[in-house]
Amino acid sequence: MSAQSHTAESRGLAHHFEDFNQQLDASTFGMWLFLITEILFFGGLFAGYALYRSHMPEGFQTASSHLNIFLGGFNTVVLIASSLTMAMAVRSCQLGDNPKTRNFLIATLFLGLVFLGVKVIEYGEKIEHHLVPGPNFDTSIPFAQGQQMFYNFYFAMTGMHALHMIIGSGLLIYFIVRAHQGRYHSNYFGPVEIMGLYWHFVDIVWIFLFPLLYLLGLHLGGH
Amino acid sequence: MSATLTTPPVSTQPPAEHRPTYLNITKTIGSWLLTLDHKRICLLYLLSIALFFSIGGFAAMLVRLELLTPAGDFLTADGYNKAFTLHGIMMVFFFLIPSIPATMGNFLVPIMVGAKDVAFPRLNLMSWYVFMFGSVLAITSVLLGGVDTGWTFYTPYSSTYSNSAVTFAALGAFVAGFSSILTGLNFMVTIHKMRAPGLTWFRLPLFMWAIYSTSVIQILGTPVVAITLVMVALERTLQFGFFDPKLGGDPILFQHLFWFYSHPAVYIMILPALGVISEVISAMSRRKVYGYTFVAMSSVAIAIISFIVWGHHMFTSGQSVYAGMVFSFLTFLVAIPSAIKVFNWLGTMYQGSISFATPMIYALGFLGLFAVGGLTGLFLAAMGTDLHMHDTYFVVAHFHYIMVGGAVMGFYAGLHYWWPKITGRAYPEFLGQVAGTLMFFGFNFTFFPQFLVGYLGMPRRYHAYPAEMQVFNILSSVGASILAIAYILPAIYLAWSFFYGKRVGDNPWEAKGLEWEIPSPPPTENFLKPVVVTEEPYTYTKEAH
Numbered sequence: 093m094s095a096q097s098h099t100a101e102s103r104g105l106a107h108h109f110e111d112f113n114q115q116l117d118a119s120t121f122g123m124w125l126f127l128i129t130e131i132l133f134f135g136g137l138f139a140g141y142a143l144y145r146s147h148m149p150e151g152f153q154t155a156s157s158h159l160n161i162f163l164g165g166f167n168t169v170v171l172i173a174s175s176l177t178m179a180m181a182v183r184s185c186q187l188g189d190n191p192k193t194r195n196f197l198i199a200t201l202f203l204g205l206v207f208l209g210v211k212v213i214e215y216g217e218k219i220e221h222h223l224v225p226g227p228n229f230d231t232s233i234p235f236a237q238g239q240q241m242f243y244n245f246y247f248a249m250t251g252m253h254a255l256h257m258i259i260g261s262g263l264l265i266y267f268i269v270r271a272h273q274g275r276y277h278s279n280y281f282g283p284v285e286i287m288g289l290y291w292h293f294v295d296i297v298w299i300f301l302f303p304l305l306y307l308l309g310l311h312l313g314g315h
Numbered sequence: 316m317s318a319t320l321t322t323p324p325v326s327t328q329p330p331a332e333h334r335p336t337y338l339n340i341t342k343t344i345g346s347w348l349l350t351l352d353h354k355r356i357c358l359l360y361l362l363s364i365a366l367f368f369s370i371g372g373f374a375a376m377l378v379r380l381e382l383l384t385p386a387g388d389f390l391t392a393d394g395y396n397k398a399f400t401l402h403g404i405m406m407v408f409f410f411l412i413p414s415i416p417a418t419m420g421n422f423l424v425p426i427m428v429g430a431k432d433v434a435f436p437r438l439n440l441m442s443w444y445v446f447m448f449g450s451v452l453a454i455t456s457v458l459l460g461g462v463d464t465g466w467t468f469y470t471p472y473s474s475t476y477s478n479s480a481v482t483f484a485a486l487g488a489f490v491a492g493f494s495s496i497l498t499g500l501n502f503m504v505t506i507h508k509m510r511a512p513g514l515t516w517f518r519l520p521l522f523m524w525a526i527y528s529t530s531v532i533q534i535l536g537t538p539v540v541a542i543t544l545v546m547v548a549l550e551r552t553l554q555f556g557f558f559d560p561k562l563g564g565d566p567i568l569f570q571h572l573f574w575f576y577s578h579p580a581v582y583i584m585i586l587p588a589l590g591v592i593s594e595v596i597s598a599m600s601r602r603k604v605y606g607y608t609f610v611a612m613s614s615v616a617i618a619i620i621s622f623i624v625w626g627h628h629m630f631t632s633g634q635s636v637y638a639g640m641v642f643s644f645l646t647f648l649v650a651i652p653s654a655i656k657v658f659n660w661l662g663t664m665y666q667g668s669i670s671f672a673t674p675m676i677y678a679l680g681f682l683g684l685f686a687v688g689g690l691t692g693l694f695l696a697a698m699g700t701d702l703h704m705h706d707t708y709f710v711v712a713h714f715h716y717i718m719v720g721g722a723v724m725g726f727y728a729g730l731h732y733w734w735p736k737i738t739g740r741a742y743p744e745f746l747g748q749v750a751g752t753l754m755f756f757g758f759n760f761t762f763f764p765q766f767l768v769g770y771l772g773m774p775r776r777y778h779a780y781p782a783e784m785q786v787f788n789i790l791s792s793v794g795a796s797i798l799a800i801a802y803i804l805p806a807i808y809l810a811w812s813f814f815y816g817k818r819v820g821d822n823p824w825e826a827k828g829l830e831w832e833i834p835s836p837p838p839t840e841n842f843l844k845p846v847v848v849t850e851e852p853y854t855y856t857k858e859a860h
Contacts, residue, residue: 108431108509118434118508125500129538136542136572140557143568226554237563244555248546 104280116282123286127293134252134297141245141304144238151238157309158223159246160214164306167210168298174203175295182288185271188278194271197284200291201264204257211254218243249301256294263287336739336836351436352839357422357737359443364410364418365806367450371405372802374398379792387779395778396463397479403466408488409450411722412495412580415587416502416533417446419729420526422737424502426830426837427520429511429846434504438497446494453487456480465776467577470558470569474550482551489544492537495583499533502526511829513848517611520828520852521604524611525590528618532579532586535622540576543569567632574625582621585685585717586614588725589656592678595728596660598826599675600667603853606659613652620649630698631705639698646696653689657682672824673747677728680755684720688713691766706776709769712762720758727754727805734809735823739836740816746808754801760794827853 109115145152181196222230224247225240233239267287270276276284332339337354347355377398381389390398421439425432433439456462459480464473468488473481506519506527547569549555556562558569597604604610626634626642634642660682669675691713694700704710731751734742768787773780780788822831833842 106436108436114508118504121508122435122500122504125503125534129496129500129534131538132535133538133542136539136546139572140546140568143565144563147565148563225556240556241563244549244557248549248555248557252542252545 103277104275112279112282116285119282119286120289123289127289130256130293130297134249137245137249137252138300138304141249144241144245145308148235148238148241151235151240152242153309153312154233154235155223155239155242155246155309156305156307157312158221159306159309160217161306161310163210163214164302167207168302170203170207170210171295171298174200174207175292177203178288178291182281182285185276185281185284186278188276188281190271190274190276193276193284194268197264197268197271201261201268204261204264208254208257208261211250218247246305249305253294253297253301256297260291260294263290334834335838336834337839338739338836340839349440351432351440353421353425353433353436353439354737354837354839356439356443357418360413360417360421360446363443363447363450364413367405367409368802370454371402371410372799374402374405375795376799378402379795381778382780382788383792385780385782385785385788390778392778393463396465396776397461399776400462400465400484401457404453404462404484404488406718407466407580407584408491409446409453411584411718412491413446413498414584414722414726415591415729416526416529416583417442417498419522419591419733420498420502420529420587422733423522423830424505424526425509426833426841427523427828428506428509429514429829429842429848430505430509431840431842433501434509435501439501442494442497442501445497446491449487449489449491449494451487452483452490456483456487459483467573468544468547468569469573470547470550470566471560471564474547474558474569475561482548485544485547489541489548492541492544495533496537496541499530499537503530503534506530511846511848514846517608518848518851519611521593521607521610521614522587522590524614525586525593528614529583529586531615531618532583532621536576536579536583539572540580543572543576546572567629567634570629570632571625574628575622578625578628579618579621581714581717582617584722585725586617588681588722588729589614589617591725591729591732592660592681593656594828595674595678595732596663597853597855598732598824599670599672599678600664601670601855602663602667603851603855604659605662605665606655607851607853609655610659613655616652617649620645620652624649627696627701630701636698643696643698647693650689650693653685657686657689671748673742673744673751674728674732676748676751677724677731677754680751680758681721681724681728683755684716684724684758688716688720691716704769706774707769708765708773708775711775712765712769715762715765720762724754724758727751730805730809732824733830734812735819736830736835736837738813738816739818739834740812741819741823742805742812742816743808746804750801750804750808753797753804757794757797757799757801761791761798762794764788764790764794827855 105112105115109118177196177199181193181200184192184196218224222228223239223243225244229236229240229243231240264287267284271284337352347359350356350359377390378395381387381395381398383389387395421433456479462477462479462481462484464477464479464481464484468481468485473485506523510519546555546557550557550559550564556564558564558566560566593604593610624642624646626638627646630639630643691709695704695710695713727750731742731747734740764787768784768791769775771784771787773784773787819835821833821835823835824831829846829848
């Protein structure tokens with residue numbers, strides 16, 4: 093332990109692993125398992141969504157047609173772009189290029205913050221129109237009960253997603269600092285790689301949320 | 316094989332007080348609270364769950380005192396609801412679910428795979444802090460006046476009508492759930508990626524197969540109950556009507572989501588105990604486990620089947636009768652891997668040289684109680700009989716035979732079996748045998764009458780009952796006091812032994828397995844030289860012919 097811990101080649105290797113391969117293998121596998129738990133976590137919401145959408149199709153479609161497809165679509169593009177910059181950051185890190193890694197991570201963080209900013213605008217609109225479920229919900233709208241249930245899921249699902257984005261952004265800041273300090277090298281890039289897995293997963297969740305929430309009432313005409 | 320811990324013939328190690336072990340290497344409180352050593356984290360968990368077990372036990376005592384008399388005279392109806400809810404929440408989320416995995420699992424998983432630590436030591440420590448934070452939330456709910464929903468948090472009572480501190484308790488269970496997920500994840504990665512050279516899957520001890528199967532359930536099930544509890548909390552705080560019938564919500568959806576986790580959670584509690592019993596019976600009978608592959612695969616089978624039986628909690632909830640028939644059939648399937656285990660343990664003991672040391676007393680008690688608990692489960696899996704017995708004390712007795720008779724007996728069996736390894740000291744053998752025997756009789760005394768009174772129709776969760784049922788309840792309450800003594804006794808002598816017990820050698824049971832080849836207590840790095848595994852587990856004798 094003591095012999096290996098401070099040489100340049102082994103910087104970043106935890107003492108209980110044999111080598112970098114085992115460490116990378118373990119942490120990647122760990123992250124995949126974590127993502128499986130995330131699928132099941134969101135899965136509870138998706139199951140509820142499916143049940144109530146089949147109970148109250150009109151309310152769900154009407155409510156969906158009032159979501160802002162432009163902002164939702166814009167955010168989808170932003171997130172896909174952030175996945176690209178994240179992938180480039182992982183690639184740069186694997187090559188041991190710390191400054192490039194840092195820059196791509198900053199770009200990813202920027203895009204993530206744009207997404208969250210747009211989300212704030214959208215939530216603001218809903219609050220203004222009394223579409224937040226609860227005592228202030230506007231019950232005079234058609235299919236009010238179904239619409240309210242839709243908004244339950246809209247806020248719970250996008251809220252949970254946004255929470256994951258916020259946590260992801262916090263992690264990005266940490267990795268930006270580490271890359272800036274030049275901590276990574278071509279053997280030690282695992283943390284950035286598994287950060288990438290997490291970020292892509294959060295994007296994929298949005299890829300499912302966008303059609304289920306925004307495109308459901310497209311045929312009713314939206315804006 | 317003598318019935319007591321043997322003293323080491325010739326020790327190659329200097330005595331424990333003269334060499335560095337994980338216990339004496341640093342002594343400050345800070346070094347314990349910030350430790351990354353899986354063995355120290357085991358002890359942190361052991362102390363914490365002992366505390367929660369006492370709180371849950373205290374609540375159970377209130378329940379049994381109230382039920383001594385038919386009239387509701389000791390507690391108000393409300394107070395009674397809060398007592399059994401506290402009992403359930405503490406025992407399920409803060410004792411049984413972490414019990415064996417977080418203590419013996421933490422201690423043994425790295426050692427049994429021949430590694431220096433779990434794959435993610437910092438995550439492991441974080442799991443403990445997350446767990447403690449969850450417990451603080453749950454205990455806060457008690458200080459705010461308690462919760463009266465039962466540990467199941469059924470909607471719409473929990474979401475709309477209950478005036479008690481449901482949100483805190485639900486968040487406590489939610490947070491503790493993440494600790495369980497992270498522990499399961501850590502163990503699964505460790506078993507997959509950290510095995511020593513030569514340690515193939517089928518050379519793993521059966522305890523590892525049990526922990527692995529448990530981890531699968533923790534990873535796949537817990538997130539679902541987590542999001543469900545979030546939905547309940549959103550409904551209570553922001554009035555999102557997910558489960559509120561007035562707003563078009565469906566309370567039955569809650570039951571589906573809840574039991575999708577909470578039925579498999581039953582196997583989170585019992586599977587590790589099944590693993591412990593395999594280890595103990597093999598070592599105490601000096602026999603290779605009969606049908607190793609079948610016992611290992613039956614753990615995996617139980618984990619898989621556990622996910623497709625949740626509907627048997629909802630036979631009377633208005634679920635479709637056809638869904639009920641399928642769930643009933645699937646539930647019967649659980650009996651097959653469970654029976655495989657029991658028969659293989661009997662096969663292991665057959666012609667073995669059986670010792671009646673304390674762990675074996677618990678293991679034998681386990682066998683009887685687990686069999687009764689399992690077989691009465693079949694009564695409840697059949698829809699016809701379940702209609703009669705649903706929500707009666709028959710159900711209460713059934714799951715206590717599994718959860719207490721099974722899981723807790725398994726916990727004590729393992730604790731005594733590995734105690735010399737964990738502490739390097741012997742516990743008082745005679746007292747151990749007394750406590751184990753007392754626990755078996757006290758348990759039956761407490762819970763067998765509940766089968767009878769449940770069959771006669773006494774419903775669970777009421778603080779008053781008809782006078783003709785009193786005799787059963789008196790038996791049960793008296794039994795519970797015996798059981799309490801049987802729980803307190805080991806707590807006292809084990810605490811004593813931790814500081815003053817006689818030192819033991821590295822392998823006092825003369826058992827097989829990597830954990831017995833290292834010093835007691837082990838050094839921080841576990842193994843003094845690199846591990847290479849060259850043979851099957853349990854090489855006591857050749858397998859039966």
